[in-house]
Amino acid sequence: MELTATTDTPQRRPGVRDADGMAVASFVLGLLGLLVLNIVLGPIAIALAGAALWRGTQRRGRALLGLGLGVADLIVLATLVQSGGVWSFGG
Template identity: 65%
Template sequence: MHLTAPATRRTGLRDTDGMAVASFVLGLVGFLVLNVFLGPTAIILASIALIRGTQRKGRAYLGLALGVLDLVVLVAFMHVDSTVSWSF
């Protein structure tokens, strides 16, 4: 049982690092399309990664910032167009 604990810890850290990178990618893509879904998802993944202690804190913070920016852009375009979505 003692031998499986470090492997579980490494897997958990790798999962949080993956969440940090995924939040960055989703926040970046969400800036262009589907920001109503991808923005909150990026925020949630970045928050979980930061809470769990990811090694990629910069990516997690960028994902968090991009997720918030997605929502700000969505609100701005909703205010201008009076719609829930926007396109180029």
């Protein structure tokens, strides 16, 4: 009697699972950054999305959305600083 484990799922490279998690995290942080802490969450979302795309994530669309939302966070920040809204640096 032979005891072997068989899996129906295809084998994936070790870093792809981490890249998938980074893609989802970039999307969530980019979305959250539109509401609060865009000065911090925007660049983090951009960095995570870039790393996920570089590692070859299976969730490419989610990583691209995270990248776009991270950029949108920085645009919202620049708009608020320019209009003297919530964020105003200097006097």
